Amino acid sequence: MEQNAESRRMLADSEVQPPREEKPLRVLPPSKKPKKKWFSRGLIYTGLIILTIVCFIPFLMMLVNATRTNGEIMSGFSLIPGSALVDNYAILSDYINIWTGFKNSLIVAVLVTLLSGYFSAMTAFGFAFYNFKGKNVMFIFMLVMMMVPGQLGLIGFYEISKTLGILDSFIPLIIPSIASPFVVFFIRQYTQATLHVSMIEAARIDGASELRIFHTIALPMMMPAVATMSIFTFIGSWNNYLMPLVLLFSPEKYTLPVLMGFLKGSQVAENLGALYLGIAISVVPIMIAFLFLSKYIVSSISAGAVKE
Template structure:
């Protein structure tokens, strides 16, 4: 019976992977088919309407402009959030200062508040600062994400022993050097894990750019895709599938290169003294 357990598990995993891959396969295949072919039913055989669907889509939106804007915003948000959230988490984990517990509890409370509740106030603040219709309101607020800080702090407390920091201080290393040479390498699996979710969250962000941005050439991809659904292109299902396929490529690439860190960060244990 024990010999059958492992093959059954592998078969279950393979079936699950195939089921998860089917929607992506349908999207890729339908992006190459005409509207009539899609309505006729699903097939695994690609069609010959890829260029026609592409031209129809480009007649209404410049998807590559939106792709570039989304890429710029998402990469900057991911890099800034990863670095400054790690710095904040390191401070919460290994420093003692006045109001530390209050600030940490306040950060936990902020995690429970939906961002949409403060959207009107955020709009007014951006208006008063004169940064509307720019990428600044979409990038700067993500510098220190409460959830990322909380996750990295918990990770640090289980993987980085204080004795390593004390040893670095005895050797004469500055606090920033300790952070960059000792803490950051230890945190990299957790930072990479959070970077995946940060990138995806920023890439899929729709409501905030819709409120903050006014110039069509600055719209990120989700906003352009929303306009696409309200145009005549929505009647061409092949063009819709093609636009969606282009929009999910960076997310798939991010998972492809960074997903291995999810396992390593989850399975990380404490350091043996």
């Protein structure tokens, strides 16, 4: 027993570490990396600000020229607003009713955007999570239709609209635009990357109907893609010139691009200020659409897949 106690004491003494030597604290100089980081970040921000100003200058010129006289515009470039806004608006209003065209374009563009977003999302949901006969053939046909210009079927579409008696109305401008192959393709690809099939199966086990699954689970997760495509759909419908020109005959039903096209060769074209004012009015809805919906573009592009 005494021998064991002595051996344990010797082992404990051998495990005792020698006292550490205390060294004075050394203050290191500040690292230079944060300075380089702030410098590179400031350089990037400066470049982005300059690029933003360069992109905004054409819109600023348009707004400024809308307030200047024809002689002032011909004299040269200026960022100082003029005092001829009321006169330019009077000249523009005497020739065309721009607010009637604005209302017609807004009705068509809003209805096309809403209907195209909803039914394209429903179609994309079906292609993504349902298996049915001829699914692959229909999807390939849709991809082929993406490559066919819409102008090729203009004459046939005019004859069909004439047979159905829907010419000179907004129906042929709204209903065919609902079926957009590119919108369906984009939303389908986005849905497959963000919405996992296990969520759909869990909702089915809980007793949810297919329409409820689409409206409560799928559609909210599709909203970034739907909003992104809604921007381009709204702009495309707002700027559509050829179809309204061919299908509409009554001046009170003309959309804004058609009315702006009538300004060429007219008395308004001789007054550049009035022409700039009409262009500025036509651009405002597009700028508002980008202002409220552009944030969804980044979220739809940066979206990743849902892991199991």
